[in-house]
Amino acid sequence: MSTASASAHPNIAFIKYWGNRDHELRLPANGSISMNLAGLETRTTVRFDGALAADALVLNGAPAAAAQVARVSGILDLVRGMAGITEFAEVTSSNNFPSGSGIASSSSAFAALALAASAAAGLQLDEAALSRLARRGSGSASRSVPAGFVEWRAADTDEESYAVSVAGEAHWDLVDTIAIISEEHKAVGSTAGHPLADSSPLQAARLAGAEQRLAQARTAILQRDLAALAAVMELDNHLMHAVMMTSQPALLYWQPPSLAVMHAVPAWRAEGLLAGYTLDAGPNVHVLSAAADAAEVAVRLGKLPGVLRVMQASAGGAATLA
Numbered sequence: 001m002s003t004a005s006a007s008a009h010p011n012i013a014f015i016k017y018w019g020n021r022d023h024e025l026r027l028p029a030n031g032s033i034s035m036n037l038a039g040l041e042t043r044t045t046v047r048f049d050g051a052l053a054a055d056a057l058v059l060n061g062a063p064a065a066a067a068q069v070a071r072v073s074g075i076l077d078l079v080r081g082m083a084g085i086t087e088f089a090e091v092t093s094s095n096n097f098p099s100g101s102g103i104a105s106s107s108s109a110f111a112a113l114a115l116a117a118s119a120a121a122g123l124q125l126d127e128a129a130l131s132r133l134a135r136r137g138s139g140s141a142s143r144s145v146p147a148g149f150v151e152w153r154a155a156d157t158d159e160e161s162y163a164v165s166v167a168g169e170a171h172w173d174l175v176d177t178i179a180i181i182s183e184e185h186k187a188v189g190s191t192a193g194h195p196l197a198d199s200s201p202l203q204a205a206r207l208a209g210a211e212q213r214l215a216q217a218r219t220a221i222l223q224r225d226l227a228a229l230a231a232v233m234e235l236d237n238h239l240m241h242a243v244m245m246t247s248q249p250a251l252l253y254w255q256p257p258s259l260a261v262m263h264a265v266p267a268w269r270a271e272g273l274l275a276g277y278t279l280d281a282g283p284n285v286h287v288l289s290a291a292a293d294a295a296e297v298a299v300r301l302g303k304l305p306g307v308l309r310v311m312q313a314s315a316g317g318a319a320t321l322a
Helices: 066-083 105-120 127-137 139-144 190-199 203-208 210-223 226-245 256-270 291-302
Strands: 002-008 011-015 020-022 032-036 042-049 056-059 088-095 149-152 163-167 174-180 275-278 285-290 309-314
Touching (some): 011 226, 020 190, 032 139, 032 210, 042 105, 066 088, 066 127, 105 127, 139 149, 163 210, 174 256, 174 291, 190 226, 203 210, 203 226, 210 226, 226 285, 256 275, 285 291, 291 309
Parallel strands (some): 056 088
Antiparallel strands (some): 002 042, 011 032, 149 163, 174 285, 174 309, 275 285
16 A cells, blocks of 8 residues: 655646647647646545555545546556556545636646656656656646646657746746636536547647747746737637637637626736736636736726636646645
């Protein structure tokens, strides 16, 4: 019997991951860049036990659905194969933020699982190997393994597709103020959505400009240029959601309050409050600003109709053993 615990932060993508070049290996169609979100975390404990008859998963205090257990078992199988063990595992995992509503709960969940499971199995994986392992459970989880501002490299092979830190969490005092529009679990998750990307006539155009947008975002981060980051981040957001909206079937994640936030932020910029927005696969809106402006952003978001509450997070660190 062996046990290990780990924690990881979700991340918000500035340049989005949507669509795969290999669905089984979760090799992305394009590279992506994100920021880990400090204060928001998944904490996961993995216990391998020869007395268990099957893998078990307790998620946020309740037994998980069979599909969720199967997805976790897929990662555990990879770990068992690397470690040369056969024991089943009991996994307990909890989030301190809403799950499945566009705050990238799968990114922190599978990053924490990859670290806890590999440690419990006696493996000592380096950061790249942990990122590759987390990627197999959820593509965006690859980005929750390294610290701070992170780029996930697209590649044609498993070995080459992993995430690296572009800059540490102390590099830039950015704050993500999240407008919570809904805390309900979305009907179509990202895993089901990625295979639909190629059914959109716009996906090819999105991919054609991805490398340029990656370079623009990388430079903006390194130069701490929020105006430049906001411009490319909002463009990339619109491109991803345009692909979602024109896929077959269409994925419509925005809700009326989401649009209200997207209209408000550019108006605030025109008034001198520098901020930019982006959404993942869900209705909640992430508004990035300098830390000095974060309180004002939170107050303004809280006054918009349909915003249930706001959450805030600065740049977070790497996945760590607890």
